[in-house]
Amino acid sequence: MSIEDLQRRAAERLAPPVSAWINQGAGAGTSTAEAVAAWDRIRLLPRMLRDVSSVSTTTSVLGHELATPILVAPSTVQRAAHPDGEVATARAAAACGSLMAVSTNVGTPFEDIGATGVRWWLQCYVLRDRGLTKYVLERALAAGASAVVLTVDTPVTGRKRVDGPGVWDFLPDDILSANMPGGRADALDKADDLTPDTVGWLHEVTGLPVVVKGVLRGDDARDLAAAGAAAVHVSNHGGRQLDMAVATAEALPAVVAALAGTDAEVYVDGGIRRAEHVLAALALGARAVFLGRPVHWALAAGGASGEGGCEGVTELLSGLTDGLRHAMMLAGARSLGELTPDLIWSRR
């Protein structure tokens, strides 16, 4: 089943305001609308006669061995897509040898996610109240988080058309705040005074590597690597923050170039819907890609069986990984290390 079919079936199954809330972007939705098209514009230059009888999609990310470079982006309200929500996603990521980033604004206790055995990272919104931020970090650490993903594109939440009671009436009260003391949603007050020094603070509090998510510029990437970031995640938040922010397929090359010669890894998300998009992202220099909305669609709509939940997300991750292996054979690449920029066609 294609991801477009998955999206269509999810829209049929979900309450319309919930589906619209998941799918929408901020502002006029320009960045969201452009994300997939930016990957689709890329053209490939496949290599022939490279003995592709043995092709591997295995990789390592921050030293974790993974079976696939296709990972789960942090996102809220997964329980709105399926009652098992984040726990279903975690089981699927574990079954596929993938990895899951878990939002601060999550509707499932970190302990339940950790208990699945998945490798997971905490996506941290640093809160105005740094004491409360420490509480979240320590709770995640105790539940087995192995890195912190600092989201930096959200000093203030992007304005979206579908919001307010129309959506939240459909959802349980703690859908954003299951890990706040007492499930207090009002505790989620994001800080707007972050600087690159926040990277060092997060590392000091947790002892974990820090990934910085939401970077679109080479100069920011370089500053963050100098501030100690272990990885830079190129993202415009699925178009849900600054509308008209550049598509990640367009921003990725400058960030990769800026980090050349450093140890920092580069990841990307936004509009990745096909195996060829994954191949192009890796050829452009990303070490891994993350999926946002498709995980919600798979939770709601499932795969061939139509089951949804864990089965749906497993089919999504394993289907795309299988598609990547197939595309690698056609492109003459036997390992992810052989996905290099010469595979990208350029008019010049």
Ligand SMILES: Cc1cc2nc3c(=O)[nH]c(=O)nc-3n(C[C@H](O)[C@H](O)[C@H](O)COP(=O)(O)O)c2cc1C
């Ligand atoms: C419903 C929804 C909730 C999200 N919540 C978060 C979040 O809590 N923290 C975060 O860093 N990004 C969040 N994101 C952004 C994703 O991590 C990711 O950057 C984006 O969805 C990738 O684009 P894609 O949906 O086109 O794959 C959310 C995205 C969606 C669609």
